[in-house]
Amino acid sequence: MSKEEIKIPKATLKRLPLYYRFVDTLYNSNVDRVSSKELSEGLQIDSATIRRDFSYFGELGKKGYGYNVAYLLNFFKTTLQQDMITKVAIIGVGNLGTALVNYNFTVSDRMKIEAAFDADPAVIGKHIGKIEVQDIERFEQIIEAQDIQIVILTVPGTAAQSLANRVTKSGIKGILNFTPERLTVPSGVHVHHIDLGIELQSLIFFMKNH
Incomplete structure (x- = not known):
């Protein structure tokens, strides 16, 4: 089967x-x-x-x-195709984005953040470990060259949907969304939402009721 x-x-x-x-x-x-x-x-x-x-x-x-x-x-x-390395890019290199790049999926040597993007000139060009933060304007060019398969969004909610549109148009089929926005994407694109506020509320509920 x-x-x-x-x-x-x-x-x-x-x-x-x-x-x-x-x-x-x-x-x-x-x-x-x-x-x-x-x-x-x-x-x-x-x-x-x-x-x-x-x-x-x-x-x-x-x-x-x-x-x-x-x-x-x-x-x-x-x-799970764990014999292949899944290449990941992150968009939004604030505090959370920086932490994720530094962590860089050390739980698995089969997934690796290969690129990071931001729109802030003060952040572009900085290095987080071995990764240089790139201008978001170079997004399509870099993900194609590096064969990126998944994108993590750690941007303000107001920018999430427009960036999701851009990401999906580039051919990316997987998005890990750390913004509070619920994204609308084409069929065939998979989005996993990570809402830290909801996760914390759930944790508090279970602590109080179990």
């Missing part, structure tokens, strides 16, 4: 990187096999959900045996 033959739920796809990181940790700890119960305990995801998620991709394990860790790792690496 392939992803082309059945529509994988978005919730399942969002959990795949969690599975990958956990299985990678097991592999590096010389663990040979793991059960859905052990995966459940380690990830805090119920085992029925894990088994259902895995079932979309065929027989990944055997009843009574569990899952071969090396096989799972290779599967997730291939499924």
Whole structure:
């Protein structure tokens, strides 16, 4: 069964990187096999959900045996294209943008911020680590030359939609949006919204009610 033959739920796809990181940790700890119960305990995801998620991709394990860790790792690496480096650009190099460039996805050596853009002349030309902040006017030229695949937006909300329009016209298919704006994009373009205010409100709610 392939992803082309059945529509994988978005919730399942969002959990795949969690599975990958956990299985990678097991592999590096010389663990040979793991059960859905052990995966459940380690990830805090119920085992029925894990088994259902895995079932979309065929027989990944055997009843009574569990899952071969090396096989799972290779599967997730291939499924998530972790054997390829995903190149990322960031637009908006204020405090948050600078922090993200400095962090530069050290959680994974398969994703890397390769370019940073801003419209402020006081910021353009500055270096954050090894990355020089480029003028946004050079955006299309640079992302094509560097084969950028994903863009992170950390700009004021008032500029978010116009920049999203520009980003999608350039052929970018993935946007990670740190602005409070809900972006309108063409079909085929995927946007993940990261609203820190909402995340904090949710955290406070759960702290008070659990």
